[in-house]
Amino acid sequence: MKAVETIPYTLYKGTFIDTPELGELRIRFNCLVGVNQQGVIDFIKEQDQITAKYDWKQYTGRYKHEKEREADIQMFLDNHGRENYFNYIKIEDNKFIFPGFIDTHIHSSQYPNVGIGLNIQLLDWLKIYTFPLENSFKMDNLQLVNDIYTKIIKKTLGCGTTCASYFTTIDNETSKIFGDLLLSFGQRGFVGKVCMNHNDDYPEYQQEEKHCVEDIKHLKQYFDSKNPDNEDLVKPIITPRFAPVCSRSLLTKLGKLSQDEKLPIQTHISENKGEIDLVKKLFPECSNYANVYDNHNLLQESTILAHAIHLSKEECKLIKEKNCSISHCPTSNTFIASGEAPVKKYLYHDKINVSLGTDISGGWDPSILSIIRQSILVSHHLSMKSGNNFDKLSLNDGLFMSTQGGAIAVGLQETIGTFDIGKRFDSQVIDLQTGNLDLFHWQLVNDDDNNDDKKLKMLNLLNKWVFCGDDRNCSSVFVNGRKVVSK
Amino acid sequence: MKAVETIPYTLYKGTFIDTPELGELRIRFNCLVGVNQQGVIDFIKEQDQITAKYDWKQYTGRYKHEKEREADIQMFLDNHGRENYFNYIKIEDNKFIFPGFIDTHIHSSQYPNVGIGLNIQLLDWLKIYTFPLENSFKMDNLQLVNDIYTKIIKKTLGCGTTCASYFTTIDNETSKIFGDLLLSFGQRGFVGKVCMNHNDDYPEYQQEEKHCVEDIKHLKQYFDSKNPDNEDLVKPIITPRFAPVCSRSLLTKLGKLSQDEKLPIQTHISENKGEIDLVKKLFPECSNYANVYDNHNLLQESTILAHAIHLSKEECKLIKEKNCSISHCPTSNTFIASGEAPVKKYLYHDKINVSLGTDISGGWDPSILSIIRQSILVSHHLSMKSGNNFDKLSLNDGLFMSTQGGAIAVGLQETIGTFDIGKRFDSQVIDLQTGNLDLFHWQLVNDDDNNDDKKLKMLNLLNKWVFCGDDRNCSSVFVNGRKVVSK
Numbered sequence: 001m002k003a004v005e006t007i008p009y010t011l012y013k014g015t016f017i018d019t020p021e022l023g024e025l026r027i028r029f030n031c032l033v034g035v036n037q038q039g040v041i042d043f044i045k046e047q048d049q050i051t052a053k054y055d056w057k058q059y060t061g062r063y064k065h066e067k068e069r070e071a072d073i074q075m076f077l078d079n080h081g082r083e084n085y086f087n088y089i090k091i092e093d094n095k096f097i098f099p100g101f102i103d104t105h106i107h108s109s110q111y112p113n114v115g116i117g118l119n120i121q122l123l124d125w126l127k128i129y130t131f132p133l134e135n136s137f138k139m140d141n142l143q144l145v146n147d148i149y150t151k152i153i154k155k156t157l158g159c160g161t162t163c164a165s166y167f168t169t170i171d172n173e174t175s176k177i178f179g180d181l182l183l184s185f186g187q188r189g190f191v192g193k194v195c196m197n198h199n200d201d202y203p204e205y206q207q208e209e210k211h212c213v214e215d216i217k218h219l220k221q222y223f224d225s226k227n228p229d230n231e232d233l234v235k236p237i238i239t240p241r242f243a244p245v246c247s248r249s250l251l252t253k254l255g256k257l258s259q260d261e262k263l264p265i266q267t268h269i270s271e272n273k274g275e276i277d278l279v280k281k282l283f284p285e286c287s288n289y290a291n292v293y294d295n296h297n298l299l300q301e302s303t304i305l306a307h308a309i310h311l312s313k314e315e316c317k318l319i320k321e322k323n324c325s326i327s328h329c330p331t332s333n334t335f336i337a338s339g340e341a342p343v344k345k346y347l348y349h350d351k352i353n354v355s356l357g358t359d360i361s362g363g364w365d366p367s368i369l370s371i372i373r374q375s376i377l378v379s380h381h382l383s384m385k386s387g388n389n390f391d392k393l394s395l396n397d398g399l400f401m402s403t404q405g406g407a408i409a410v411g412l413q414e415t416i417g418t419f420d421i422g423k424r425f426d427s428q429v430i431d432l433q434t435g436n437l438d439l440f441h442w443q444l445v446n447d448d449d450n451n452d453d454k455k456l457k458m459l460n461l462l463n464k465w466v467f468c469g470d471d472r473n474c475s476s477v478f479v480n481g482r483k484v485v486s487k
Numbered sequence: 488m489k490a491v492e493t494i495p496y497t498l499y500k501g502t503f504i505d506t507p508e509l510g511e512l513r514i515r516f517n518c519l520v521g522v523n524q525q526g527v528i529d530f531i532k533e534q535d536q537i538t539a540k541y542d543w544k545q546y547t548g549r550y551k552h553e554k555e556r557e558a559d560i561q562m563f564l565d566n567h568g569r570e571n572y573f574n575y576i577k578i579e580d581n582k583f584i585f586p587g588f589i590d591t592h593i594h595s596s597q598y599p600n601v602g603i604g605l606n607i608q609l610l611d612w613l614k615i616y617t618f619p620l621e622n623s624f625k626m627d628n629l630q631l632v633n634d635i636y637t638k639i640i641k642k643t644l645g646c647g648t649t650c651a652s653y654f655t656t657i658d659n660e661t662s663k664i665f666g667d668l669l670l671s672f673g674q675r676g677f678v679g680k681v682c683m684n685h686n687d688d689y690p691e692y693q694q695e696e697k698h699c700v701e702d703i704k705h706l707k708q709y710f711d712s713k714n715p716d717n718e719d720l721v722k723p724i725i726t727p728r729f730a731p732v733c734s735r736s737l738l739t740k741l742g743k744l745s746q747d748e749k750l751p752i753q754t755h756i757s758e759n760k761g762e763i764d765l766v767k768k769l770f771p772e773c774s775n776y777a778n779v780y781d782n783h784n785l786l787q788e789s790t791i792l793a794h795a796i797h798l799s800k801e802e803c804k805l806i807k808e809k810n811c812s813i814s815h816c817p818t819s820n821t822f823i824a825s826g827e828a829p830v831k832k833y834l835y836h837d838k839i840n841v842s843l844g845t846d847i848s849g850g851w852d853p854s855i856l857s858i859i860r861q862s863i864l865v866s867h868h869l870s871m872k873s874g875n876n877f878d879k880l881s882l883n884d885g886l887f888m889s890t891q892g893g894a895i896a897v898g899l900q901e902t903i904g905t906f907d908i909g910k911r912f913d914s915q916v917i918d919l920q921t922g923n924l925d926l927f928h929w930q931l932v933n934d935d936d937n938n939d940d941k942k943l944k945m946l947n948l949l950n951k952w953v954f955c956g957d958d959r960n961c962s963s964v965f966v967n968g969r970k971v972v973s974k
Contacts, residue, residue, distance in 0.1 A: 337871055
């Protein structure tokens with residue numbers, strides 16, 4: 001079990017890249033970061049703060065690295081006075097450390113269906129592909145459950161996803177197993193046991209209202225007892241599937257439960273026009289889809305609204321007022337032709353926080369790196385439709401949504417998402433010289449480059465990473481200071 | 488040098504999948520295909536034609552495979568009376584053989600720029616990124632030339648591209664080197680030494696008219712002398728870059744050269760609205776962009792028109808009349824926001840042949856598998872804009888464009904593109920159980936499935952391949968019967 005492994009105090013040295021604010025990219029070369037035994041970033045020293053004593057240019061090859069290491073460690077001991085055991089990990093040039101990706105919308109149980117179901121619209125898609133598969137998650141089907149849940153966690157971790165907000169199924173016992181597997185592989189995760197108490201399309205897959213609420217309380221106790229000390233690695237998240245399969249009474253109870261138990265919320269909103277019409281018919285007393293959730297106290301600062309493609313002006317205003325986050329799922333929205341969410345507008349005009357979701361299995365790709373790419377491409381399609389360049393998302397926008405935007409969405413903006421003192425060390429080491437990418441010598445950062453050249457090269461490399469890279473470039477992954485993937 | 492290796496007579500046994508007609512998918516399980524010493528498909532026996540004598544169900548494991556092999560070889564000897572040396576290659580269950588991909592638009596010299604240049608429009612993009620790089624392809628820069636050309640050929644071959652129509656640069660000597668490398672790695676290819684005799688944006692990168700024509704004649708002689716007997720593996724293709732950088736006189740000479748030397752043609756058309764306006768200004772005597780090429784006899788049956796996003800009704804009619812092909816480049820068109828080509832309309836309404844191009848480096852991805860995926864996704868965006876489901880491309884449409892559609896575009900529809908007797912064996916073996924894809928046991932084809940179940944499973948697996956697969960699933964590649972990639 002990864003989550004109980006002790007964490008040695010570790011010094012990481014190399015290029016750190018993150019996005020502290022929307023649109024802002026921070027690149028820190030030759031940065032020394034100390035991560036303590038709780039997995040928390042203890043100090044950060046940038047290049048100019050630590051290189052004064054040594055002119056490293058005079059050293060070459062292995063010897064230079066030894067001198068660098070020696071200087072780093074001396075500086076650490078001078079300033080921190082520690083003599084305990086600690087690790088020193090040097091991330092080589094042309095590799096960099098990026099925050100772990102945060103996937104804010106993913107159905108772990110649907111993983112086998114990725115890539116299947118092209119050309120079928122949302123409501124039919126649920127009936128034909130989704131509900132039958134989800135309904136097979138039961139304790140008498142443990143081999144299947146373990147197989148699917150293990151594969152999706154290993155796959156997303158290998159793609160650099162250190163934290164995800166999952167939908168499992170309505171079944172609570174196998175949702176517990178899913179949480180156990182998260183702890184076992186060491187991924188930070190929210191377990192969204194699905195709540196739905198009516199389902200005309202597939203009546204065998206629904207659950208009584210009271211069981212929904214009891215199950216979530218039970219999950220909370222279960223994970224509280226399982227998490228390592230002071231680390232809420234695995235947590236339940238209240239998950240009304242979406243308004244059309246929940247009664248008013250269930251929605252009310254779930255809203256109350258969120259406040260009583262201080263639990264976050266996730267659900268779907270405005271994915272498809274047929275779905276929006278259905279909600280209007282089912283909740284005639286509500287002015288719009290967002291209002292259905294608000295009426296039942298489900299729009300909280302900790303609420304993740306997945307898709308949010310066709311929001312009205314009033315809905316955007318309400319979502320901003322309540323400080324909810326959107327999970328944008330571009331692959332899914334294009335695959336099942338649900339629409340193109342106006343993300344740039346949400347971010348810069350409505351000032352709503354937007355994060356990214358793979359939406360397995362509406363989306364075919366478990367990698368958030370691919371989702372960044374597709375979010376940019378979908379925004380280009382929007383821009384070609386509107387004739388307005390404003391609609392285009394930048395690379396920095398995509399990188400922000402995949403990390404700090406995700407951290408805000410899951411309520412962990414003070415805990416993960418960037419490299420800052422006091423945050424937990426969830427990160428991935430990116431190596432662009434492995435895998436599928438071909439780089440050329442003049443594209444690589446080297447010691448002779450001045451800082452501006454280095455930054456320009458690094459920007460081009462980041463573009464190449466997002467467009468031409470894949471899981472092969474993610475060479476190791478850390479969650480809470482623990483190495484959970486090493487390739 | 489791959490291209491001169493002798494080809495042993497080989498029996499291939501396994502699942503063959505191809506697209507003989509637009510929209511039609513042909514899946515042949517347990518199919519036996521003989522490929523002769525010229526790399527030509529000699530015979531094809533489908534399952535029911537060869538299994539009569541043996542009830543394989545009674546055999547299991549290794550023994551079964553031996554019996555199968557024995558029966559195949561006996562059948563071969565009975566019917567073909569050969570006793571010479573031959574190979575027998577069994578493609579295991581859940582692998583399949585697909586025709587090699589044909590990339591009908593790719594700039595080999597631009598490979599280093601993939602993934603870079605987001606958010607810059609076509610004409611600026613050429614000036615900032617493309618022309619300076621292309622201009623460095625000279626004989627005094629051989630290391631760079633070899634590095635780039637080697638990497639792009641190896642990369643595309645590894646992605647299953649067995650044939651490509653390349654743009655190199657205006658430099659003829661290094662274009663010869665590119666052709667040599669194609670022969671050396673064994674890829675079938677068209678070498679498009681670029682013709683452009685004026686270039687206001689980057690004046691140092693252009694060439695006098697007479698040299699353009701001489702160079703192409705010289706290239707033809709050069710490759711004629713280098714190709715193996717009876718195998719036109721490498722051939723020049725007449726390549727006026729696009730109308731804005733070619734004089735009327737150059738265009739006329741290139742049109743004539745194509746007819747005199749029986750050489751195919753490739754160029755760009757209607758990629759970007761700024762470009763279309765420029766062409767209108769430069770050629771006021773022509774009724775539209777396509778008419779510029781037609782006026783100079785450049786619209787032939789062997790002409791590939793890349794992009795073709797914003798064609799008028801008249802242009803579509805003209806292109807159909809002349810039987811030209813379009814090379815659709817969806818990644819490029821979205822990346823630099825050029826537009827969304829109405830491919831479904833071209834294919835089914837205008838009856839124009841459409842093939843696929845990676846358009847390295849306007850497109851970021853050297854894999855035609857990714858281009859199939861993106862062609863479908865772009866068609867979904869078009870469909871969401873038009874509200875018309877008709878606009879959506881199917882998986883079969885994409886697979887056709889990537890193989891037989893490409894073969895028609897390069898004028899080799901009788902030679903490659905499908906598995907039929909008399910065609911040359913350009914193919915890739917796809918293994919979905921390696922690489923990045925997670926499959927589950929119930930998704931795999933097995934002996935107990937009836938033929939309908941097998942086909943349904945195979946359709947889902949093809950969907951998974953196109954959406955979730957990558958180069959890792961391409962386990963070996965054959966060009967003209969020679970194995971050129973083995974992973």
